Amino acid sequence: MSLCIVAGSANPNLAEAVAAGVGGVAMRSGLERFPDGELCPVVGPMRGDDVYVLQPTTPPVNEHLMELALLLDACRRAGSTRVTAVVPYFGYARQDRRSRPGQAIGARVVADILAAAGADRIIVVDPHTPGFEATCSIPVEVLTATSVLVTALRNRETSGSVVVAPDLGAVKLAERFAATLGLPVAVVRKSRTSGTSVRAEELVGDVVGRRPIIVDDMISTGATIEATARFLESHGALPQTVVAATHALLLEAAPERLDQLGLARLLVTDTVPPSNDLPILEVCSVAALLSDAIGRLHREEPLDDLARFE
Amino acid sequence: MSLCIVAGSANPNLAEAVAAGVGGVAMRSGLERFPDGELCPVVGPMRGDDVYVLQPTTPPVNEHLMELALLLDACRRAGSTRVTAVVPYFGYARQDRRSRPGQAIGARVVADILAAAGADRIIVVDPHTPGFEATCSIPVEVLTATSVLVTALRNRETSGSVVVAPDLGAVKLAERFAATLGLPVAVVRKSRTSGTSVRAEELVGDVVGRRPIIVDDMISTGATIEATARFLESHGALPQTVVAATHALLLEAAPERLDQLGLARLLVTDTVPPSNDLPILEVCSVAALLSDAIGRLHREEPLDDLARFE
């Protein structure tokens, strides 16, 4: 059973790097697009292979998701022995519950689509909720980019810093960073007032005279980061804030917002193809993480500390 | 079990008209869109209802398709007793086979998505292939807009005309039109040289001195219609060509292309929201067809001649 990496169109550079990491070349699926927008991906010969389709469902999320579903079906029909959907950033993961009557559970719908299209297994990196794998009917390997980001944090001095969770959902993440870095944790309890505007509220832990390292799983519009940074400053934290997050969607005004904050560092990974608009952005690649994980899965070895449990 | 019509965002006007036709109001689903493009539709109270979600998967096809899947899931969770996906124009229907190695079968993927998301049944109008319903694991009701278009054709003189199928796939459709109108049939055997450029080839049947009525299931870029019209003219047909098709996607240069042809009439339906760019366009609504069909299905009556069998 040979290893085969298939690159969807959402992040071909990462797929190339991952393929190189396992000692191969990513198969670029031909992606025809009909005049009405219907996608028609085509994969090369892969009969009997152990196939990994790399496609984060970054924006435009619905396009990338449908391409992924079609790729999975194509791989199955092409005679692959096993197909793993590698979705470093998994769109719709936040829709794991109905927050008001009449909604769908988007995470479940998407998970069911991938299973119906032929995925045998899913790999994700730092999904938004800890219960993500329970949402999928097929096995999920949850990887974490924490060690990738920690390594990058460590290449500069971090003593005197404090790891800050910008909301309650990020507390466990902050604790993982703090434990590895030997730093204290602080938590900001926020209340979101609308989709793009955020109001910070309460501070748990001590930040006075400390340099904050704000950690989160993703940066969407940057509003949460902005509010948190300003809030910390007003509560006595040192300037020179550091931000570390796995998924850098950087939507809408995010580049401008983050640029104005005077951040010391802004560390993200390349689960989402990195923006060129933010000079401060330091991109830590998850390629080695993914190629390591895929190599182990292909050789049927344990994932050990690449995986995230909580 | 009350009847409930849910309007997706792809064609709300048609949904309104259909709802009015069955004596009700279409429930407009709230459609939130997150900054990253994730959709979050919300439906109103419908517990115990017999629900019909009207959403043609017109371009942008992947957006409309995901919205439909989420709507179906939302309806199921909201306690509806039966959910029918009403997809007057069904995108991806042409991808019902692999035309070369490594492709997916898009029609099957989409049909499986709708079933996985919670549809109990599908209604389509004039799908591209006769074997469409065999592709779906759930029951499909195939309706036809032929009578809608025939009625509109009949409100002007058609004697001396000839019904023309622009390719072999449209022959059965042409025969249905011809039988009803009492006209002869001609067929153009074409060979498609690329996605948007079409070369007409051979003529079957007599068109000399006759006014052509070109019929097809859909108009995409208009290239097929253009080539057929010019071909017929060069083979002795009268000018004043009439065109009748169910689905008017009118993509890319289609409006200009069709405008230049000097057509006598251009009859289409509103399965796709009609373009305003083509003054010649005569839009024959399928609202009555759909409300008639939905009313019968809701009352558990036979569809009779609304359905298409071939």
Next chain:
Amino acid sequence: MSLCIVAGSANPNLAEAVAAGVGGVAMRSGLERFPDGELCPVVGPMRGDDVYVLQPTTPPVNEHLMELALLLDACRRAGSTRVTAVVPYFGYARQDRRSRPGQAIGARVVADILAAAGADRIIVVDPHTPGFEATCSIPVEVLTATSVLVTALRNRETSGSVVVAPDLGAVKLAERFAATLGLPVAVVRKSRTSGTSVRAEELVGDVVGRRPIIVDDMISTGATIEATARFLESHGALPQTVVAATHALLLEAAPERLDQLGLARLLVTDTVPPSNDLPILEVCSVAALLSDAIGRLHREEPLDDLARFE
């Protein structure tokens, strides 16, 4: 379709009360138990009925769970038209993720068992995690006993109190209580050191001079409540602590533990059959909540504010 309430053996009193609330009598399933412990429940005639099987999976959880699965199968074979598993307390709900390699996801296993056994729908009350419904392949109605407990809290003075979440997982619950009662919120960030021993850590919010109302979804061994109460006292809260929780498992030394705390009130519901060992226990029945919800579901009406969304 008649309404039929089936009482499993886990909480027959609650089933009786629920049945009375909808104007009927609970069908007591005969529960034969073979010498080797195999269960053999028997249900009465229910052909064509809309059946609600009430069985919280309280300890002994595996016995009650298997009885529930067999009851669901029995109802299906007896010709019921629709079967809803009413599981006010849902065991294994906390196992919604793997917290270390090699574990199962118990919540998913149990949800799949209920679906395989024939449940069409599940009703739960205050499950441990907000993503619970995404774990189930069948629709879930999540009810909340918050208003039941709030009503009981209000029959004594609560001004000058503070609602306390004993850990981060209870913050949203605390906020719901606080919003209704018009009180502030405080949060204790705990770190659990073992299954039964708990060490409290940090306080968010102001409790000095205020009477704490500790709220949680469940009381298991009482260790969390004990640690929280002592922690609050040592941080300046008034004595006369009030505790309100939906599920009162009261395992192991819980009665003694709670008895020693000198609580002002200890409010719980009867999702779990109430203990007689704790004189201070005030049991607020969820029977009206469940009979209201079941009645609406049977009549196909919206659940409105009985349901919990977050």
Next chain:
Amino acid sequence: MSLCIVAGSANPNLAEAVAAGVGGVAMRSGLERFPDGELCPVVGPMRGDDVYVLQPTTPPVNEHLMELALLLDACRRAGSTRVTAVVPYFGYARQDRRSRPGQAIGARVVADILAAAGADRIIVVDPHTPGFEATCSIPVEVLTATSVLVTALRNRETSGSVVVAPDLGAVKLAERFAATLGLPVAVVRKSRTSGTSVRAEELVGDVVGRRPIIVDDMISTGATIEATARFLESHGALPQTVVAATHALLLEAAPERLDQLGLARLLVTDTVPPSNDLPILEVCSVAALLSDAIGRLHREEPLDDLARFE
């Protein structure tokens, strides 16, 4: 994973030849038949094998189909690792749509039966419709006997011939033959008046002075071939018609019908066990095609040009 060819009773000679082609012996399943007609096939040891069950569903189609389903179940229970149903002639494939209200979709029913019985994959040769694989929930490999027949056609002079499609459904097939042979194509548009009587109608293309090579996927009662041959003759074609078709069912009066036509050649394959009643019949075996395909599938190699895409 060893290769194992299982021979059903429908075409054991072909199975033997296929097995010999891959360097083995076909396992003849013992086929007990009870007095009431129930079948009871028995397979030999095959634990862990890659099994190919060869059984065209030729007449008596229902007998052969049930035998196939039972064989698949037997293989699964015998511990085979992968089971491929090799169905060179696939009965019921023509029932891929409802041609009037109240019908079943036989092709889908049969595909579902094979999947339910345990097939992991299906191999067919020249199925009646291009959308056949979309009908099956499991992957399908569509092979074509075109090159087998073309090779046989080429062993005599074909210049001056014209490839004729006897109806619109055979046009693509005719085009494939014509492209390979470097010949023109003609099409007869027929209208079927009843199951066994056929009336030819219109001719597309030039046949005057040319020797027709009528090609079709199957010969059932021979009525289509007869009508086409006579029609071509009356339109100026040379006599000495050649006929080439994949599946030679030769039902009812087919042998007599074809015998009277004075055909130059009648080329068919052995997907259906060949009749002995027609001296003119030239049988071109698909054994090499199938053993080549099975060998590649077993070794996980691409099928390349053995497969048919359209």
Next chain:
Amino acid sequence: MSLCIVAGSANPNLAEAVAAGVGGVAMRSGLERFPDGELCPVVGPMRGDDVYVLQPTTPPVNEHLMELALLLDACRRAGSTRVTAVVPYFGYARQDRRSRPGQAIGARVVADILAAAGADRIIVVDPHTPGFEATCSIPVEVLTATSVLVTALRNRETSGSVVVAPDLGAVKLAERFAATLGLPVAVVRKSRTSGTSVRAEELVGDVVGRRPIIVDDMISTGATIEATARFLESHGALPQTVVAATHALLLEAAPERLDQLGLARLLVTDTVPPSNDLPILEVCSVAALLSDAIGRLHREEPLDDLARFE
């Protein structure tokens, strides 16, 4: 939801009688048969109906089984609300285990076919094994013709008789007859030496001077009855043997065999269309049993004593 009885071709007279019993007319499905033996049943309008397809899978069992599967699919696609397969005689029921390596489990294959084709429920009469319903994934109602046969037995004197089970598998059946008739039971332990020849062996119970009433679920070739009758005679039983069995397949030499035995009575039912070759045959119709059961199921009433439990 209207009641609709669909008559397959296996036993239309029984279907007519059943339909008359519930106050209606059986819908005769049109059954087209193509030249190659493919079946194409067609049902009439039944949208929203509660449909009962009556088709025992009598010989030719595979023909009748495929017709039943196609009928079920046709009913589902025709919009029926619920489809019950009424299979009074269920072929392949005896293949409920593998009696040697390499066999299929035919009963399971057939049950899965009916479920895949769209049956919601199955009704059978006196299946061969008590565990039959556990073999089916959909609910099964097991009816018994015991009371029908007992009533007929009672219209002549039975005192001084003994109910005889011709093998161990018929003991429970014999006990049911004996309990109702107030007679003793005897059992013959047989060992089957081949499919059609049977050797009787041992007698349990007293038959001397008593008139035997041999009861069984089915008469296939009559060999068992013949051997039993001769064995009983040789062990002192009175001549004038009575035979009562539900399913009268009467295969091969059964009519001659039974004719020669000088039986006093030969009571069977019409689950299988009755033979005309045996003057002694007394046919007790199960029409009233079936129409009673169907009527109750349609009205959602308990089956009570029509059902068989053991």
Next chain:
Amino acid sequence: MSLCIVAGSANPNLAEAVAAGVGGVAMRSGLERFPDGELCPVVGPMRGDDVYVLQPTTPPVNEHLMELALLLDACRRAGSTRVTAVVPYFGYARQDRRSRPGQAIGARVVADILAAAGADRIIVVDPHTPGFEATCSIPVEVLTATSVLVTALRNRETSGSVVVAPDLGAVKLAERFAATLGLPVAVVRKSRTSGTSVRAEELVGDVVGRRPIIVDDMISTGATIEATARFLESHGALPQTVVAATHALLLEAAPERLDQLGLARLLVTDTVPPSNDLPILEVCSVAALLSDAIGRLHREEPLDDLARFE
């Protein structure tokens, strides 16, 4: 694909012996039990392995069953390639039919639970009913301990003995023993009057002056054995009765009951962990049988005579 034996908590000694037999060590799953009785098993690294989870569902049956389901899910998520549930004693197997209205079919419910939890295959030893494998949707390998027990019987003189089936259900088992030992068979027809009290009735075969070897698949409360032994004695059998049974549940008063009978030998296996309360008990291990079977299955070899067919 490495072989991995996982030991559930129901019979770890047997698992150890089985693992040693295949040349390995049983992986002891960590089994955490929460205060409320929820189980949380944890398995070690097994990615890519061929896993056999050994867990008979002995009493407490529901505990052991849930542990097994959770273990299967854990193995699937841990990346095992194939998971076989080895359930030497399969609880609920007797509930393979409804013996009165309103019951469940427990055997089917349990089989569905194991399949839903992730088992690919089941191994059982001497299940209660011959149709057991038809109840499971996944393949079942039915092993028999007959040869294990026969070998033990043969180590003492058996001439002059008679093999006795204590009821009709055990006749085939008795015949297998008798054929191997060269002994005659006798059958006791019993009628069970309640769950624990049994009344013997009729004797088939000759036991006078012979030493009975009573064989059965399981000993539950010992009531059947006691009644049979006393009945045989009163019908002229020699004392010194021998008893041989596969599954020794020995529930309730079984040890005392059996102790009082003055049995010559009491042979059982260790599918159930053996009791220490009965000095006469001779335990014949099935470890070699299971390790032989598992070794063959792992190496993809036929099971041959280890398997039971009937």
